[in-house]
Amino acid sequence: MPSTLKSAITFSEKKDLSPEQLLKLFHQAPWAKTRTLEDAREMLRHTDVALCAWDGDQLVGFGRVLTDFVYRATIWDVIVDKGYQKQGIGTDIVQRILNHPRLKKVELFWLCTRRPGFYEKLGFSSKEQTGMVWSRNKPARTE
Numbered sequence: 814m815p816s817t818l819k820s821a822i823t824f825s826e827k828k829d830l831s832p833e834q835l836l837k838l839f840h841q842a843p844w845a846k847t848r849t850l851e852d853a854r855e856m857l858r859h860t861d862v863a864l865c866a867w868d869g870d871q872l873v874g875f876g877r878v879l880t881d882f883v884y885r886a887t888i889w890d891v892i893v894d895k896g897y898q899k900q901g902i903g904t905d906i907v908q909r910i911l912n913h914p915r916l917k918k919v920e921l922f923w924l925c926t927r928r929p930g931f932y933e934k935l936g937f938s939s940k941e942q943t944g945m946v947w948s949r950n951k952p953a954r955t956e
Contacts, residue, residue, distance in 0.1 A: 822874075822902060823867045824909060830865055832857060834872040838892050844927065845892070861886075862916065864909050866893070866902045873897045876906040878916065886916055888924040907935050 832853040839845035839853065857863065861882070866874030873894040880886035888910055893903045911922065926932055929939055 821868055822897075822900070822905075824905065825865050825867065826913075827863060827865050830857070830863070830872065835875060838872060838875055838894060839890075841895050842892055845890070862910065862913060864906050864913075866897075866906060868897070874902045874906050876903075876910055878910055878913075880916065880919060882915060883918050884920055886919045886922050888922055891924075903931065904935065907932070911935075 832850050835853050835857070836848065836850055839848045856877075859879075860877045861880050862878040864876045865872055871894075874892065874897065876891040877889050878886050879889065888907065891903055891906055893906075910916065922937075923944070924932065924937070925944075929937075933939070
């Protein structure tokens with residue numbers, strides 16, 4: 814049962830968390846419903862920094878970073894259990910990433926999102942977008 818008190822939530826950096834627990838979170842989100850246990854395990858193995866939010870031993874929030882630890886870092890997969898949303902847990906995860914001791918030299922954090930308003934409140938800007946995406950699932954156009 815979800816906690817109603819934010820103070821009951823604890824945070825940790827943990828790359829060796831159970832992929833099964835993470836998959837329970839992922840399957841709540843439309844953008845991650847098709848993720849598999851094997852892929853989640855592999856993703857965690859190659860993640861540089863992983864931040865977790867816990868209610869006791871239940872994983873209720875997650876966010877991860879890929880980085881060179883100096884110039885660039887990308888934030889991925891920030892997710893909070895539906896029963897724990899609107900308590901500031903997602904904000905705490907992002908703030909803990911931005912202030913993480915191992916990431917203190919990173920000059921630019923980048924992310925992709927379908928919820929820009931959430932991140933704009935945390936100081937992210939979409940005004941300097943120069944990114945492009947290549948998708949393995951979409952063939953290149955030949956002109």
